[in-house]
Amino acid sequence: MFRSVAGRILKKExxxxxxxxxxxxxxxxxxxxxxxxxxxxxxxxxRAFWEEMIQLFDWVDETxxxxxxxxxxxxxxxxxxxxxxMLAEAAAGMSPDIGRKAEAIRRNVLKLQESFNVIDRxxxxxxxxxxxxxxxxxxxxxxxxxxxxxTEDAHFxxxxxxxxxxxxxxxxxxxxxxxxxxxxxEMAYTGRAVxxxxxxxxxxxxxxxxxxxxxxxxxLELAQEIASKSPLAxxxxxxxxxxxxxxSVEEGLNYIATWNAAMLQSDDLKNAVMAHMSKQKxxxxx
Numbered sequence: 600m601f602r603s604v605a606g607r608i609l610k611k612e613x614x615x616x617x618x619x620x621x622x623x624x625x626x627x628x629x630x631x632x633x634x635x636x637x638x639x640x641x642x643x644x645x646r647a648f649w650e651e652m653i654q655l656f657d658w659v660d661e662t663x664x665x666x667x668x669x670x671x672x673x674x675x676x677x678x679x680x681x682x683x684x685m686l687a688e689a690a691a692g693m694s695p696d697i698g699r700k701a702e703a704i705r706r707n708v709l710k711l712q713e714s715f716n717v718i719d720r721x722x723x724x725x726x727x728x729x730x731x732x733x734x735x736x737x738x739x740x741x742x743x744x745x746x747x748x749x750t751e752d753a754h755f756x757x758x759x760x761x762x763x764x765x766x767x768x769x770x771x772x773x774x775x776x777x778x779x780x781x782x783x784x785e786m787a788y789t790g791r792a793v794x795x796x797x798x799x800x801x802x803x804x805x806x807x808x809x810x811x812x813x814x815x816x817x818x819l820e821l822a823q824e825i826a827s828k829s830p831l832a833x834x835x836x837x838x839x840x841x842x843x844x845x846x847s848v849e850e851g852l853n854y855i856a857t858w859n860a861a862m863l864q865s866d867d868l869k870n871a872v873m874a875h876m877s878k879q880k881x882x883x884x885x
Contacts, residue, residue, distance in 0.1 A: 633671070
């Protein structure tokens, strides 16, 4: 098991793991619990955070011993979104030329998008456990996750509209598939707060818990259950869900047929069948 100290991951022999300034990571069996670790700044997302998210999820994706990840926030809130100081610093360093400034802004936005695209592309399921504020860029983050759970008093808001801008890191593209187009438009156009109970009703979160402690316990238990399944089956299921999201039913059926032509030859299928017949819990290789 890994131990996390002061936002850094201690090394386990044979694995290369990065060190983080804004993230706290611990391995609980086959599950990685990731915390956004800037509680004194309401876990606002500074430049280091955006860079470290890419490093982190590259590591999660490439580490066989990790089968599922949970992301939460340290302190009283999940995250207040992008750090406004980072935006101010970026603006101050730009060229006065309109064309070059526009190109720089576009490149910066694409870089920010990649920090959450890596969650979407990660072969392992990623679960968001949300308490307190989940605002602006934090909505972009959780919509890239496979599933979302929250406390009853969690506070969700697409706050970009009140800053005079359109959300540009994934919310407007991913959220309609989660809560439907109409509710997404209402949240995006008004910036109003959606609390935990309503979030569950509209499908933004799957379930709520009364407090942060119970939320983490419940979500980590769910993550451990997912991690107990065949990692090949889990990764294949996520790949098929992602593919089917952007392709026709016919294309999706063709892809799963081709995929399973190889994957059904895995030992995982035999192990699962034998375990079921003997009424035992199967064990799968990483």
